[in-house]
Amino acid sequence: MTNQGLAVYENGYPVTFGHIDNRGIARPSALFDMMQDAATAHAETLHLSSQDLGAFWVLSRLHCTVCRPVYPHETIDIRTWCAGIKGATWLRAFALSIDGQQIGQAISSWVVLDWADHHIIRPNRIPAAQDYMELAKKECPPIPGKLTCGQTVPHHVHTVRYSDLDINGHMNNVKIVDVVCDGLELDRLQNQFVSEIQVNYTSECMPGEEILISAGNAADGCRYLFGQAGSQPRFEAMAKLSAWAKKEEN
Numbered sequence: 742m743t744n745q746g747l748a749v750y751e752n753g754y755p756v757t758f759g760h761i762d763n764r765g766i767a768r769p770s771a772l773f774d775m776m777q778d779a780a781t782a783h784a785e786t787l788h789l790s791s792q793d794l795g796a797f798w799v800l801s802r803l804h805c806t807v808c809r810p811v812y813p814h815e816t817i818d819i820r821t822w823c824a825g826i827k828g829a830t831w832l833r834a835f836a837l838s839i840d841g842q843q844i845g846q847a848i849s850s851w852v853v854l855d856w857a858d859h860h861i862i863r864p865n866r867i868p869a870a871q872d873y874m875e876l877a878k879k880e881c882p883p884i885p886g887k888l889t890c891g892q893t894v895p896h897h898v899h900t901v902r903y904s905d906l907d908i909n910g911h912m913n914n915v916k917i918v919d920v921v922c923d924g925l926e927l928d929r930l931q932n933q934f935v936s937e938i939q940v941n942y943t944s945e946c947m948p949g950e951e952i953l954i955s956a957g958n959a960a961d962g963c964r965y966l967f968g969q970a971g972s973q974p975r976f977e978a979m980a981k982l983s984a985w986a987k988k989e990e991n
Contacts, residue, residue, distance in 0.1 A: 748876040749822045750783035756815045763928050765987070766810035769935045769980075770918035772817070773803065776835050776847060777915065779819045783833075787823075787876070789869055796853045796862055800914045801830055804885040804939040807837065807845035810985050815839050824848065825877040826870060827884055829863050832877075850884045859945070885939055888977045890965040893957035896924045899968075901950045912946035917968070921978040924956045924966045936983035937963075943974045950975075 760771035777800065784790050784798065791797045811817060817837055824832035830850040837845035853862045864870035899920045907913035918940060925935070946952055950970045958964050964982070968975040 747787060749820055750779060750786060751818065751820045752779055752782065753816045753818050754778070756811055756813055756817060758813055760811075761813050764931055766812060766934060766985075768919065769805075769922055769938055770915045772805060772807070772811070772837070772845070773918045773940075774915045775817060775819055776803070776805075776821070776849070779821045779835070780833055780849070780851075783821055787869070787873065789873065793869070794853060794862075794867065796855050797909055798851050799854050799909070800942055801850045801852050802885040802939065802941045803847060803849040803914075804937075805835075805845060805847035806937045807934075808936065809844055810934040810988075811839070811844070812988055817844075823873050823877040826864050826874055829861050830884060831864065831870075831873065832884065848883075848885060885941065888939065888941055888965065888979050890955075890967045890977055891957060891959050893955035893965060893967055896954050896956040896966075899923070899952045899954060901946050901948050901952065903948075905946070906948060910948070914940070914942055917942065917946065917976055920952070920954060920968070921966050921976075921980070924954045924978075925964060925980055925982075930982065931987075932984055933982040934985045935980050937981035938978065939980075940976060940978045942976050944976075946970065946975050 754775040756767055760767045762768045817839060820836045822834055824834040829852055833849045835847040836843055855862055901912050905912040905916040921940060952968045952970055952975055954966055954968050956966045963979050966978040
């Protein structure tokens with residue numbers, strides 16, 4: 742575990758038409774899905790998988806920026822590495838590249854939950870946490886902060902159903918990104934892409950729950966979204982849109 746060769750995991754992810762939206766570019770959720778896969782694979786390499794821990798990982802927050810849209814048939818090279826531990830959260834960083842050029846980066850925070858009652862298991866109760874810290878870079882990047890959603894209005898209601906669920910029995914974080922993007926109404930924005938996005942996962946979205954998504958624009962030029970079941974918060978998100986020119990067909 743102290744071998745620094747384990748410190749970074751890298752893999753290439755081909756972009757297929759299953760990742761593409763109605764505008765011909767990759768959905769933001771596709772990038773989240775690829776990063777989640779890379780994080781899982783790296784955890785397995787470090788013997789920090791759910792099977793190793795007897796518990797499961799949950800993404801708490803993720804902040805991602807990209808400088809351009811991603812197109813079908815491109816391959817995203819994702820590098821991920823241990824970025825330290827703060828409190829109950831394990832930090833993980835990502836770099837996204839295409840053809841040797843970095844197009845994006847991300848920082849995420851994760852927690853470990855026990856199977857029985859989904860309570861957080863703090864890193865000081867996990868022996869492998871020390872090994873994780875040894876692999877981390879010296880400077881620990883800031884955890885993605887709390888979002889102030891401000892003035893929002895109801896946008897739509899999403900009912901959690903079978904297609905949203907993952908192996909942990911709750912709505913998968915990637916599916917939540919899709920719901921957030923529904924609130925952004927990306928299908929109507931032919932000349933803008935999501936250049937920055939942060940999602941904070943507050944609480945599990947369970948089968949059958951009706952999630953009210955509220956949305957609003959802020960003075961900083963970002964759009965903020967808030968998901969709640971009844972009076973209970975489930976997630977909050979921020980997105981920034983940037984202009985793009987549609988790629989010409991060869």
